[in-house]
Amino acid sequence: MTRVGLIGAGRMGRPMVRRLAEAGHEVRVLGRTPESRAALAQEPARVVGRVAEAGEGADVVLLCVHTDEQVRQVCLDSALLAAMPSGAVLVVHTTGSPHTVEAIAARGIDVVDAPVSGGPHDIAAGHLTLFVGGADDTVARVRPVLRAYGDPVLHVGPLGTGQRVKLVNNTVFAAQIGLLAQAARLGTELGVDEGPLLDALTHGSASSRALAGVVRRGSVAAFARSTAEFLGKDLAVVRAVAAELGADLGVLAQVLDAATPASAP
Numbered sequence: 001m002t003r004v005g006l007i008g009a010g011r012m013g014r015p016m017v018r019r020l021a022e023a024g025h026e027v028r029v030l031g032r033t034p035e036s037r038a039a040l041a042q043e044p045a046r047v048v049g050r051v052a053e054a055g056e057g058a059d060v061v062l063l064c065v066h067t068d069e070q071v072r073q074v075c076l077d078s079a080l081l082a083a084m085p086s087g088a089v090l091v092v093h094t095t096g097s098p099h100t101v102e103a104i105a106a107r108g109i110d111v112v113d114a115p116v117s118g119g120p121h122d123i124a125a126g127h128l129t130l131f132v133g134g135a136d137d138t139v140a141r142v143r144p145v146l147r148a149y150g151d152p153v154l155h156v157g158p159l160g161t162g163q164r165v166k167l168v169n170n171t172v173f174a175a176q177i178g179l180l181a182q183a184a185r186l187g188t189e190l191g192v193d194e195g196p197l198l199d200a201l202t203h204g205s206a207s208s209r210a211l212a213g214v215v216r217r218g219s220v221a222a223f224a225r226s227t228a229e230f231l232g233k234d235l236a237v238v239r240a241v242a243a244e245l246g247a248d249l250g251v252l253a254q255v256l257d258a259a260t261p262a263s264a265p
Helices: 013-022 034-040 051-055 067-075 098-105 122-123 138-146 160-190 194-200 209-217 218-244 252-259
Strands: 004-009 028-031 047-048 060-063 091-092 111-112 128-133 151-158
Touching: 004 013, 004 051, 013 028, 013 122, 028 051, 060 067, 060 138, 067 209, 091 098, 091 138, 091 194, 098 111, 098 160, 111 138, 111 160, 128 138, 128 160, 138 151, 151 160, 160 194, 160 209, 160 218, 160 252, 194 209, 209 218
Parallel strands: 004 028, 004 060, 028 047, 060 091, 091 111, 128 151
Antiparallel strands: 111 128
16 A cells, blocks of 8 residues: 555546545545645545645655646645655646756656646546656656556656656647648538538548547537647747757647637638
8 A cells, every 4th residue: 555645636537536445545635725734635545735744754746737827836836845755756647848847856756757648537447548758767656556547647757857748748639639620611611511521520530530530529629629728838848948959849739829729610
């Protein structure tokens, strides 16, 4: 049994609590407000009210907050790291800058970055994709915890590499949405309605996860709106990190703008 602290029991974190408990781990979850603590009381976990309490006595602390800035606030501007015992590992699931996890590790804590691809339904089924960066021995220590809800758990390189892979993944995903927007425009010019066109493409070599999402939403524009919040956040990080490291987005940059709701047909 592993003692797990979880910070960020929202859309993604809350189903993780259930999977962890079902796998036999002891879970302590942060509820910041009386309302969130009341809701979390229904989960198979001990609910705590302070960030430091989530780290006290934990073998692994999972961080599932929304933004990179929140990761920095929780880890660099709070008592969490000081509360974690020697040998404990912090796992950052939030997508953000690879430099953030490096800054946390510089405080003397073992860190793994493990941004995810998938949604709550993937967590519930135990099939969430994890892009994991970290030292071999550190990743090995947390793998049994990650396997409670993650499959595949892909160790892609040293600390920060998980974030880099996830940022590339989301850049390609956004570019696919942009290409689909242009494909729908071309179909319209050729006299083909968007709905039948996109549905037909799912049965051909043009099929992709992005296309499947578009078809479920009914149009490229609707899907672009539904993904705008998380993709916009992640693409801002992509552009900032690429500029900082002198990396060239190349042709990807030409189609990213078409993935925004304003550009979708």
